[in-house]
Every structure is written in C-alpha cells, then in structure tokens.
Amino acid sequence: MSVPERTARPGVAGLGLAGLVGVGLIAVVGLVVGTGATPEPPPAGLPDPGVFVAWALPIGRFLSHLLATVTVGFLLVAVVLLPSGDRLEGLAVQAVRIASRAAWGWFAAVALFYWANVADLYARPLSDVGLGQLVDFASVFATGRGLLVQAIAALVVALWSHWTFSVRQLAICVPVAVVGVAAVGLTGHSASAGSHMLATTSLVLHLVGVVVWVGGLIALAWVALRRSRRLDDAVARYSTLAAWCFAIVAISGIISAGVNLGSFGGIDSTYGALVIVKALALVGLGAFGVAQRRRLRLQSAGFTRFAVSEAVLMTLTMAVAVVLGRTATPVGEDVLTSPAELLLGRELPPEPTVGRVLVGFYPDGIGLAVVALGTALYITGLVMMRRRHDRWPVGRTISWFFGLAIVGWATFGGLGAYSSVTFSLHMVSHMMLSMIAPIFLVLGAPMTLALRTLPGPRRPGEHSPRSLLRDALHSPVSKFYTNPIVAAVIFLGTLYAVYYSGLFESMMRTHSGHAFMELHFLISGFLFYYVIIGIDPSPKRLSPLARFGVLMLSVPFHAFFSVALMSSSVIIAESYYQALDRPYATDLAQDQYLGGGIAWAMGEVPLLLVIGAIFIQWFRSDAREATRSDRAADRDEDAALAKYNAYLARLEDDSPAPR
Known part of the structure; x- marks a missing residue:
C-alpha cells in the first residue's frame, strides 16, 4: 500500500532552508577566519568602508549562491522531476511557491552584494554610496554588469513563478535562472590570469553544474521529507541529471583550478589548500551519491537521510567555493603585461x-x-x-x-x-x-x-x-x-x-x-x-x-x-x-x-x-x-486511376461528333 502524499507541514521547507543557511554561514565565517582573511582596519588616513561591508561581501555572495541554487532546484522539481500535466499539481505547486520566495531572497542577496561591492570599491560605508556610484559600477565594471544581470534574472523568476502554474511557462523560468547564475561567472579570477576564455567558460559551466546538481538534491530532500509517493520517479530522473552535472563540475573544476594555480607549485598557497579541500569534498559527494543511489535501487529506502546529509555537505562545499573565490590566486595579475596580452589574454602568437x-x-x-x-x-x-x-x-x-x-x-x-x-x-x-x-x-x-x-511521459498526460x-x-x-x-x-x-x-x-x-x-x-x-x-x-x-x-x-x-x-x-x-x-x-x-x-x-x-x-x-x-501513391493504389486497386479514366471517357462521350 503506497504512502499518501503529504500536503501539510508548510514549515518544513522554511526550517530546512534556514538550517542550510545557518550551516553555510558558520562555515563561511570559520573559513574566513581560518584562512586569515578577516577584515582588518586600513592604515591611518586611508578611507575605510567598515567592518560591515567587509563581512557583507562573503556573506552576500554565499547567500546569493545558495538562494539561486534553491530557486533552480525547486523549479526543476516542479517542472521536470515531479510528474505533472499541463498545470502543476500537488507538491509541484508548493515547490513553485518556494522557488518564488527563494528568488525574492536571491534578488535581495544580490542587491546586498552589489551594494557592498560598490562600497568596497569606493572605500566608504553603505550609507555613503550614492546613486551615481551604483550606476557607474554596472556601466564601467564587468562585475557590476554581471551582478545586474543576475538581479534582473532573479526578479523575473520571482515575478513569473508567482503568477503562473503552467508547466510550459515555468519551463522558461529555469533557463532564465541559469542565465542569472552564469552571468557572474563572466567575472572573477579569470580576469586576472592568462587563458581568460578557458577560465571564464570553465567557471560558468562549473557554477551552472553545481547549481543544478545541488539545487535538485535540496529540493528532492524536501520531497522526501514530505513522503511523496512520486519520490521514486523523481529520484530516477534526477540521477541521470546528477551524473551529467557531476561530470561537468569535475572537468570544469580541474580546468579552472589549473588555470588559476598556474603550476603544481601553487598547491602550497592558501588558494591551493582550499582547492584541495573542495576537490576532496566533490569526490566524496560523487562517491557518496553513487553508493546511496545504488542502495536506494536495491532496498528502496533510506533516501531521506541520505539526501539531507548530502545537501548539508554540498552547502559546506559551496561555502568553501565562496571563500575560494575571494582568495588570491598564485597566478598574479602581472602575468599579462603588454597591451596585446591584455587584449588577447595570452601572448601574441607568432x-x-x-x-x-x-x-x-x-x-x-x-x-x-x-x-x-x-x-x-x-x-x-x-x-x-x-x-x-x-x-x-x-x-x-x-x-x-x-x-x-x-x-x-x-x-x-x-x-x-x-x-x-x-x-x-x-x-x-x-x-x-x-x-x-x-x-x-x-x-x-x-x-x-x-x-x-x-x-517520455511516466504516466498519461x-x-x-x-x-x-x-x-x-x-x-x-x-x-x-x-x-x-x-x-x-x-x-x-x-x-x-x-x-x-x-x-x-x-x-x-x-x-x-x-x-x-x-x-x-x-x-x-x-x-x-x-x-x-x-x-x-x-x-x-x-x-x-x-x-x-x-x-x-x-x-x-x-x-x-x-x-x-x-x-x-x-x-x-x-x-x-x-x-x-x-x-x-x-x-x-x-x-x-x-x-x-x-x-x-x-x-x-x-x-x-x-x-x-x-x-x-x-x-x-x-x-x-x-x-505512398503506389501503396495507396495497391490498397484500393487503382481507384484513383479508374476514376480518372472514367472522367476522360465522359468527356469523350459529351464531346460533339465531328462533321
């Protein structure tokens, strides 16, 4: 006898998300302190944006990443993983509502991160940042443009998912959210090292792969907690998606790390140590996921505990990635010196x-x-x-x-x-x-x-x-x-x-x-x-x-x-x-x-x-x-030809006799 799908306990998602945020924030703060990147007051006489801005940068970045991941994950569960007809039904409706709320939080986190970046750039507190400086950050700097695109994408998804439950229309929200995630991948460490195109593309693919992989798992953990009878169908479809995402994340991560480390000597740096931690976490996640999904197929049980545990581990990995993105790379900014190298991102070819x-x-x-x-x-x-x-x-x-x-x-x-x-x-x-x-x-x-x-469809319609x-x-x-x-x-x-x-x-x-x-x-x-x-x-x-x-x-x-x-x-x-x-x-x-x-x-x-x-x-x-004509003629014994011949015969009979 199947377990009925629960529709109560609306606070489960909120408590679970709050727990992930709390775990992630603790990890971010701990890593910042552990790597010696805590904000320090500048020398006397220099402007200071303040401690709040210094901490708002890593925290705002982490919150934007996590909430974007939750948004994409719950949209995927509603549109792709849970079976639905033309319009969403059951848990899929609740998943879209959660995605809409997460998108609003994503928009607020990006706005905070954007504001903190401007304050840090001009070395002044948030309250002293003017409208002109906010506009200049997007018009002059690539980071500002990327964050602006991400904020617009988050706002569109928040509004769109709030007003419709049509599967076809919500399917458009998923690529819009992914574009918002990818926008910030066009900036970062790739702007300060060689092989710009390679580093930038690998970072974009890495971000998209992580968001789809982690977001889908977080949303599936929520479905498991609701004891949905459609969980098995959702997990089976997610497993294929997760395998693709893991491959993309692993390959793009290796390429990105190789570009930013420059050589094996870069492993000795703080950046190299964080890369090793992140790599071990990703390998562990992949092995953990394969083992647990195999166990699920054999025993058809234990997914909830596995999903929650892996979601927490993925959140910690995301915290490592945020701190990694703010850590100086072993490849310094003086690698590219000539105008040609700055334009091409590499040496001028012979x-x-x-x-x-x-x-x-x-x-x-x-x-x-x-x-x-x-x-x-x-x-x-x-x-x-x-x-x-x-x-x-x-x-x-x-x-x-x-x-x-x-x-x-x-x-x-x-x-x-x-x-x-x-x-x-x-x-x-x-x-x-x-x-x-x-x-x-x-x-x-x-x-x-x-x-x-x-x-194809797992059930009619x-x-x-x-x-x-x-x-x-x-x-x-x-x-x-x-x-x-x-x-x-x-x-x-x-x-x-x-x-x-x-x-x-x-x-x-x-x-x-x-x-x-x-x-x-x-x-x-x-x-x-x-x-x-x-x-x-x-x-x-x-x-x-x-x-x-x-x-x-x-x-x-x-x-x-x-x-x-x-x-x-x-x-x-x-x-x-x-x-x-x-x-x-x-x-x-x-x-x-x-x-x-x-x-x-x-x-x-x-x-x-x-x-x-x-x-x-x-x-x-x-x-x-x-x-096709020959086959039709074989079926009806050349009925069309016989009809045409009869028509010609009538014309001949009706024609006047020659004088």
Whole structure:
C-alpha cells in the first residue's frame, strides 16, 4: 500500500532552508577566519568602508549562491522531476511557491552584494554610496554588469513563478535562472590570469553544474521529507541529471583550478589548500551519491537521510567555493603585461603559416564547451538508440561530427588562435562558424535525435522533457524565428550591424564579447540553414522550391557585404589592431581587403553545399510521395486511376461528333 502524499507541514521547507543557511554561514565565517582573511582596519588616513561591508561581501555572495541554487532546484522539481500535466499539481505547486520566495531572497542577496561591492570599491560605508556610484559600477565594471544581470534574472523568476502554474511557462523560468547564475561567472579570477576564455567558460559551466546538481538534491530532500509517493520517479530522473552535472563540475573544476594555480607549485598557497579541500569534498559527494543511489535501487529506502546529509555537505562545499573565490590566486595579475596580452589574454602568437593555422591549438573555452557537450550529448543519444535496437542514419552522424570538427578548428584550433589577431583570418573563422559548420550540424538532425531519446511521459498526460522540447519546437517563438524572412534578416543583417558599427571592436576588446560573437555566428547560421535545409521538426515546412528561392534571395546581400568590405577605405576596429602591434600583416587596409575577398570567395562554398542538399531532399521527397501513391493504389486497386479514366471517357462521350 503506497504512502499518501503529504500536503501539510508548510514549515518544513522554511526550517530546512534556514538550517542550510545557518550551516553555510558558520562555515563561511570559520573559513574566513581560518584562512586569515578577516577584515582588518586600513592604515591611518586611508578611507575605510567598515567592518560591515567587509563581512557583507562573503556573506552576500554565499547567500546569493545558495538562494539561486534553491530557486533552480525547486523549479526543476516542479517542472521536470515531479510528474505533472499541463498545470502543476500537488507538491509541484508548493515547490513553485518556494522557488518564488527563494528568488525574492536571491534578488535581495544580490542587491546586498552589489551594494557592498560598490562600497568596497569606493572605500566608504553603505550609507555613503550614492546613486551615481551604483550606476557607474554596472556601466564601467564587468562585475557590476554581471551582478545586474543576475538581479534582473532573479526578479523575473520571482515575478513569473508567482503568477503562473503552467508547466510550459515555468519551463522558461529555469533557463532564465541559469542565465542569472552564469552571468557572474563572466567575472572573477579569470580576469586576472592568462587563458581568460578557458577560465571564464570553465567557471560558468562549473557554477551552472553545481547549481543544478545541488539545487535538485535540496529540493528532492524536501520531497522526501514530505513522503511523496512520486519520490521514486523523481529520484530516477534526477540521477541521470546528477551524473551529467557531476561530470561537468569535475572537468570544469580541474580546468579552472589549473588555470588559476598556474603550476603544481601553487598547491602550497592558501588558494591551493582550499582547492584541495573542495576537490576532496566533490569526490566524496560523487562517491557518496553513487553508493546511496545504488542502495536506494536495491532496498528502496533510506533516501531521506541520505539526501539531507548530502545537501548539508554540498552547502559546506559551496561555502568553501565562496571563500575560494575571494582568495588570491598564485597566478598574479602581472602575468599579462603588454597591451596585446591584455587584449588577447595570452601572448601574441607568432606569424601565421599554413601549418600553424591548420594544426595549431588555442584553449578557447567556448569552442571546447560546444564541441565537448555536442559530442557527449550526441553519443549518448546514439548509445540509447543502439540499446533499443533502433536505426540511425550513418550519414547524419558523420555530418554532425564533421560540423563539430569545423567548429573546433575555427575556435580552439589553429584558425581560432589567429581569429582575434588578423582580420583576414577572423573572417575565415566567421565563415566557418556561420556558413560552413551549421550546414553539417543541421544535417545531423540533433532535434530529431533528442526527440527520440529524451525521457517520455511516466504516466498519461505528463509533460516530459520530450514533450517540452516538442512544444518548444512548435511554439509561437519558434514560429517567429523559423520564419524565412526573420531567419535571413538575423543571418545577414547582423553582418552589417556587427562590422559596420563600433560593435565589432567593442566585442573584440572583451573576452565575453568575443565569446558572444562566436556563439551568435554559430547560432544564426544554424537557424538560417535549419529553415533552408533542416530535416528536424519545424513549425512550417517549406517546399524545396521555396527553400531554393530564399537561398537565392540571400546570396546578393552577402556578396554586397563582401564587395563593400573590399572597397571600404575605413579600417574596421583600427584602434584594436593597432593596439596589438603585431610584427606581421602590418598593412591593415590590405589585410581587410583580403578578408573581404575571403568572404566573397567562401560564399560560393555553402551555396553549392546547400543546393546539393536541397536537390537530394527534393529527390527523396518525390520518391517518398511516389511510394505512398503506389501503396495507396495497391490498397484500393487503382481507384484513383479508374476514376480518372472514367472522367476522360465522359468527356469523350459529351464531346460533339465531328462533321
């Protein structure tokens, strides 16, 4: 006999969260004192923000991390882990209410942390911080912009989750909250050491992985305390998610620690000691989780005690991470000295040669993340298809991985190493990311593979990950962006918007801007070719002739952009390339002319590839239609043909006799 799901005891979540906050705050204070980072008064005569500001920084950061984790976790439980129909029901409703309250607390904690950062920057108490200084912190400093984005995300989630219980609408809150978490990952230790792109991307992935992993477990512990009869279903789905998160956290943590430590000698520092403590805690959590979930599957008991214990241990680990983020790294800020090194985040590479461009390597975090996650997810889908003895076309698999190989070469390969150094090689990278790689990625049919392998409903009428993806592909937003005109405007219009304004130089001067530009090129190209040659589900399928027409209409706009680039007398991002002071390709005008010529010449390559793909799809569509017609004729013994022949016979009988 199943245990009925409890709906009383509303204070359980509040008491549990208060306990986690208390444990975490004690750990933060203890670690700050233990590492000798307690606030000390400045020398006489220097301004002092005060002890309150000094303690508000680590405490505010910890509270924002913990409350963001709780928000994401309870949203995940409500939308993904607990079975629900179109609208939430039972514990899922209460979970969303808790997520909304946690989001308000998250917003308040971020506001406190933002305020304390401004006070610390200007060395004055909180009461003396003015509105102008608060605004300047976001407009001038990357940390301020990241915190502002996080505060906005927390506010949106708090309001949105308060007013709706629709599964489809709440599913949007989860990525919004994740974006808020990721925003602060664009700042931190990655701004004071080499390999900026790698350190920044690994930190973002680390934060997101921790928040999803820890948040899901905290929310599941709450479900277990409520003795929900749907706990087993939720735990089974969470286990897969936790395994992915653990892998992401472990790999990104190793990369981030390696960048910030610089060498094994950095282990002797306070930062190195905290890294070791955090690493041991994460390894212990992983082993503990695997052992307990195995025990749960065998005995179907003991999850509540395990979940609460692991949630406390994860909270302590989060406290270590907060103090770690405020501890000086062994890699000092004087690693990067020249203007070129400060702009690139690394030493200026030697003069490009064919060999260096073809087989070089540059640790670009965005490219590595896209290729690694794309490879892991696609292989997982293939393995699941194989286990079910389902067939998947080999051509799609080859196309997908060939597209990822092009992405890798254009970002962390030899081409990527020079894409931020010379405009001509940047244009090659741009063409690869926006016009070549997306063709093969689209033909790999990743959405179809996801729809065939994502978890389906566990009971009739449930909104599962598969149904959520299907709804997203046919949503009004998808209909808007997959409109051929909209997709073409995004794909081609941004060429002019980026390069014929100051936007290109601004993005090249910041590592987050460069990362955003790479992602935008790849996504805009994927969207355009998704409409033109996509074989995945789409709100509206264009005929082969219409696809060919959209392609032909877009060709002149790209050609005009290339010609205008070649004939322009204005050097794009001139001050940026002058600051690099590279000893090769010193003629900026000639390098830009070469880049325009490359864009013009390479525009023919995707044209031929897409025409070939459209022709093949057209041929296969006609073949399938002919096969369907033959089968229909076999079923009804050519009824349609007999009807048509009878019609011709009537016409002949009704026609006047010749004179």
